[in-house]
Amino acid sequence: MIQLLTPTHWKDYELIDCGDFEKLERFGNLILSRPEPQAVWKKVLTEQEWKKRAHIHFKGRSATTGDWIKFAKNAPDRWNINYKNNDISINLRLGLTSFKHVGVFPEQAVNWDYISSCVKKFKCEQPKVLNLFAYTGAASLVARAAGADTTHVDSIKQVVTWANENRELSDLKDIRWVVEDALKFVKRELKRGKKYNGIILDPPAFGHGPNGEKWKLEDHIQEMMQDVVQLLDPEEHFLILNTYSLGFSSVIVENLIKTSFPQVRNLETGELFLQATSGVKLPLGVFGKFNTFK
Known part of the structure; x- marks a missing residue:
């Protein structure tokens, strides 16, 4: 639906x-x-x-x-702001950048709630969560605050440093920071036989890795999805895929997930938006997410 x-x-x-x-x-x-x-x-x-x-x-x-x-x-x-739900509370440092961004994408708060809820439901002692294309780390902080062993991967050193500032503001410890191309990191984790209970994917339409690797969403997302689902723990897991590309629909995301992971359960797809107090709705990306909970 x-x-x-x-x-x-x-x-x-x-x-x-x-x-x-x-x-x-x-x-x-x-x-x-x-x-x-x-x-x-x-x-x-x-x-x-x-x-x-x-x-x-x-x-x-x-x-x-x-x-x-x-x-x-x-x-x-x-300046700093706070985000909290019934399970967690985090603090975020915002800043005026020359690219119009301020360090957070507010519509993602819906996904943060999903992350904290899933982590709390896991039966294992300390679930492992992997956040790819992780930016300034709000989702990483949420996962860690909910009790997960969290790995944060982004190709830009400056935003990983920013994410670490947010960790300090939120009084959290022991997040694993990785500055690397996300696709390369996933392939290396596969070779190591690693498994994660939760995986968060928030890829840009275009991007570059630390060594000049080129990322284009429509060219690389299928390969990424086919690799990422192999990292999921077979017993307990969740996955979130969020895309901002204007050419992507929730049907495309549904097809990507189902063809990469035919055994998917509890799949939800749709569109994220922000409700303005003036009455209009602002669409800001499509998502697909699933978990092993009923």
Whole structure:
């Protein structure tokens, strides 16, 4: 069954409005306006309301980079927010980057809830969780806070360092940090005979490994999926695949999972979105996930 999922209980995040290829968001007490290519409709709130509310605005210099313009005095370049559900609580350091990102993808909170719930349900003493394309590590922190032995893999050293800062802020210990191309890491783990109870995949549409390896989602995702499912513990496991590519649908994700792992159980697919308080919905990727629980 195809589902539409959005975070509903995150006090430190709010999508206020989106449209005209922009979004207006609150992270903690700070309100940002920045580009959003998915928001092809008109804004619900007026331009005056946007300008009145925004503390900081991102202005692009090119298709990929830009500058932050501060409207509020003493608006910080870095600040912290908290995320918690019934099982865990983590802290995240956010920052203004030249690529319009701030260090977290809020729609992923739905997957964080799924991760913490699955880890708590495992019967083994310390489940092992692998987070691939792990960015600044929110999912890794959630898995660790829920009690998992967690391995975090990303090809960019700077974001792994950022993830470690988030670990320290969250007062967590013993996450394994790996700076490596995700596909190479998976193949090496297969040779070692390693198994994981949980695997999280959040691949970009395009990317590069630390040694210049090229990643293109449609070219490499099938190989990645066929390798990754072999790392799953046969008795107790979960897997999440999340994609942002505009050309991918939940049906494509369903086919990828079923052809790579025909014995899949409890498969859910759908679309992640953020519900704006102005009333509109912002789609932000498709997902597939499954586990061994009834």
